[in-house]
Amino acid sequence: MSEHASDHHGSEGFFKKYLWSTDHKIIAMQYLFTGMFMALIGGFLAYAFRMQHAFPGASVPGFGTVSPGQYNMLVTSHGTIMVFWVAMPVLIAAFGNYLIPLMIGCDDMVFPRLNRLSYQVFLLSALILLVSFVVPGGAFGGAWTSYPPLSSRAEYNLSPAGASLWLLAVALEFVAFLMGGINFITTVMNSRAPGMSAFRIPMVIWMIVIATVLFMGSVGPLVAGAVLLFCDQLLGTAFYDPTRGGDPILWQHLFWFFGHPEVYVVLLPAMGIVAEVMTVFARKKLFAYKTVLYTALGTAVVSFFVWAHHQFVAGIDPRMANIFSAATLIISVPVAEMIFVYIATLYGGSIRLKTPMLWALAFMAEFLIGGCTGIYLGSSGSDLHLHDTYFVLAHFHFTFFPIAIIGAFAGITHWFPKMFGRMMDERLGKIHFWGTIITFNTTFLPLFITGLAGDHRRIYSHINFPDLARAELQQLRMVATISVVVMLAFQLVFLFNFYMSLRRGPKAEANPWNANTLEWAAPSPPPHGNFAELPTVYRGPYEYGAPGREEDFWPQNVPS
Amino acid sequence: MQKPIATTRSATGIPTGKLAIWWVLASEIVIFGGLLVSYIMNRLGHGEWGDYAAHTNTMAGAVNTFVLLTSSLSAVLAHKAADQKDGVKAARLLRLTALGAAVFLVIKSFEWTHEIRAGYTITKNGFWAFYYTAAGLHGLHVLAGAVIMLIIAADAAKNRELQRVELIGLYWHFVDVVWIFLFPLLYIAK
Numbered sequence: 155m156s157e158h159a160s161d162h163h164g165s166e167g168f169f170k171k172y173l174w175s176t177d178h179k180i181i182a183m184q185y186l187f188t189g190m191f192m193a194l195i196g197g198f199l200a201y202a203f204r205m206q207h208a209f210p211g212a213s214v215p216g217f218g219t220v221s222p223g224q225y226n227m228l229v230t231s232h233g234t235i236m237v238f239w240v241a242m243p244v245l246i247a248a249f250g251n252y253l254i255p256l257m258i259g260c261d262d263m264v265f266p267r268l269n270r271l272s273y274q275v276f277l278l279s280a281l282i283l284l285v286s287f288v289v290p291g292g293a294f295g296g297a298w299t300s301y302p303p304l305s306s307r308a309e310y311n312l313s314p315a316g317a318s319l320w321l322l323a324v325a326l327e328f329v330a331f332l333m334g335g336i337n338f339i340t341t342v343m344n345s346r347a348p349g350m351s352a353f354r355i356p357m358v359i360w361m362i363v364i365a366t367v368l369f370m371g372s373v374g375p376l377v378a379g380a381v382l383l384f385c386d387q388l389l390g391t392a393f394y395d396p397t398r399g400g401d402p403i404l405w406q407h408l409f410w411f412f413g414h415p416e417v418y419v420v421l422l423p424a425m426g427i428v429a430e431v432m433t434v435f436a437r438k439k440l441f442a443y444k445t446v447l448y449t450a451l452g453t454a455v456v457s458f459f460v461w462a463h464h465q466f467v468a469g470i471d472p473r474m475a476n477i478f479s480a481a482t483l484i485i486s487v488p489v490a491e492m493i494f495v496y497i498a499t500l501y502g503g504s505i506r507l508k509t510p511m512l513w514a515l516a517f518m519a520e521f522l523i524g525g526c527t528g529i530y531l532g533s534s535g536s537d538l539h540l541h542d543t544y545f546v547l548a549h550f551h552f553t554f555f556p557i558a559i560i561g562a563f564a565g566i567t568h569w570f571p572k573m574f575g576r577m578m579d580e581r582l583g584k585i586h587f588w589g590t591i592i593t594f595n596t597t598f599l600p601l602f603i604t605g606l607a608g609d610h611r612r613i614y615s616h617i618n619f620p621d622l623a624r625a626e627l628q629q630l631r632m633v634a635t636i637s638v639v640v641m642l643a644f645q646l647v648f649l650f651n652f653y654m655s656l657r658r659g660p661k662a663e664a665n666p667w668n669a670n671t672l673e674w675a676a677p678s679p680p681p682h683g684n685f686a687e688l689p690t691v692y693r694g695p696y697e698y699g700a701p702g703r704e705e706d707f708w709p710q711n712v713p714s
Numbered sequence: 715m716q717k718p719i720a721t722t723r724s725a726t727g728i729p730t731g732k733l734a735i736w737w738v739l740a741s742e743i744v745i746f747g748g749l750l751v752s753y754i755m756n757r758l759g760h761g762e763w764g765d766y767a768a769h770t771n772t773m774a775g776a777v778n779t780f781v782l783l784t785s786s787l788s789a790v791l792a793h794k795a796a797d798q799k800d801g802v803k804a805a806r807l808l809r810l811t812a813l814g815a816a817v818f819l820v821i822k823s824f825e826w827t828h829e830i831r832a833g834y835t836i837t838k839n840g841f842w843a844f845y846y847t848a849a850g851l852h853g854l855h856v857l858a859g860a861v862i863m864l865i866i867a868a869d870a871a872k873n874r875e876l877q878r879v880e881l882i883g884l885y886w887h888f889v890d891v892v893w894i895f896l897f898p899l900l901y902i903a904k
Contacts (some may be wrong), residue, residue, distance in 0.1 A: 259717045262718035264730045340733050340734045344730045345724055374745035374747060375745070378750070378752065382847065393843055393844075401759075404756075
């Protein structure tokens, strides 16, 4: 290497440039592509178990017949992958890595090598999870919540190797995000461009930072809980074994103390992405910047006091259930406030319905359905009836799908010109958008109805339950399944668009959307080091339509 | 690798490394916090755990407390030496601190060997399970800290990256503080 030391661009090999890079943009791409790959696997798993629901016992094309044990592995792996290996890497790690240095105006993360290590540990965790599919006994099948004693005793889960590998993979994933998170927070705190004061930081950066702090604050007890579960699985201790003096509910507390804030860990970055997209495509200032910021902080704080609403049927003290009901209903207030503020941002804007804007608007509409159905589940009385039904499942997907899929598509389509220097195809983008949004609704709206009718979420084959095998419920299940298949097929449109735009799309200029934030001041795609000259910031990120100016935008780095 | 400009900036006025190490400690606090709260809740629900705890070796624990706290003194003196740009002295003091860590771990090994031979293994009951898990997790932190300290000492001896001497010191004090919680919870409360 030494003879090439002078020109370190271009001369470095593929391995050094793309797989061993410390550049935040390359690491973001690594996270993005790994997340997209895992999303395809997660989607395929969903296809297999949905087919089993619609056509019980029939052979699933591309998979074969689904045995009861395989069914458990499919739903467990689907949930685990989509939360930990899709939502987290794409929303936090990919966008965080890509946007933080660019949007705050510096050349990289503060700890580039730690950043690289973070991705490598993450990749290792993903590989361990994938390897668990082929170990004796197969992948873990005890649900993504991994409740003991099901997860801790081999004679119950029948997949001792899979259960331990699952836990190891999740633990390593946490380690990866803790390393990445420390990098994120420190970078935003210390490496902002001159003039980038707290209230001039773009909202998506604030959201990613708050989400990261929230993650760091909530994941610790689960790391401890995972150590205890490892001991139960591998050393024969009885931390969670009630027959030997342990307490299985302890795991539920430790898991949900993290598990519920985790919802907001992924929600907030998605809200941030939507804020950036909306202000650009409505050509309007973000309404009430500080209100958004404070409600996000409020959401983060309250999210530490809602976890036990997952345990209303676990035999917790009813007085405790009341407190957690109240806290859960309270947390809908700041989230609703954010939605109102976003609607106020749209009001009076000159709205351009480009693909990223469609995704952003869809996020609001769909997430609203998820939020409103959550009220029935947060109230302990109605939750006793709805718990573990498809109503919960449909509610969850109406929150998580907007966050992890719609929010991610809004971000990818918005920043694609910056990331790859080319524009995406609008027509294919819109076909993909409508194909995904319509089928998403027809997948999960029917499941609210089957859930209200008592459809339990862990049932392998409804044929065994005459009350639930009724024709009208089975028709709804088939609608849901066919919708999933169509939705997955429409993702091919996205992949095609992504690939073709990458190769043949029209070249993007530095600032194709006429946006204000600093990443658009860098070339598309930004070179190593990002900016030709590191920028100085003169104003907030959302100065659209400022009076007395010819242009309707006013970039943060342009002196007045 | 050359450090990026980002690493050299300090919008808060706190050096980047120090800021990061405080966030590391924050995440460690919630990890140990979760473990200790789980233990305390269990302990409050099981009066008989006090009887099990009676078999722990308070004397060994007390000696170890003394060793660990004393090793923090040399960590502080190393920081002072690093502030005065005396890397060689800082390195010597860091190695002394690592020696303290080694003594701590050796005493712990004897203690555990004795207990395991007497039948108090990790599967004996809930108390011993927490005893080995909590002290074991802490012991891993001691070991990791000592290894990192020796690496930093090697750099410091050549007067490189002297700011890291303070950072490992911060971490070391945290490891002390965790022990100060563990010692009464596992050894004294009987």
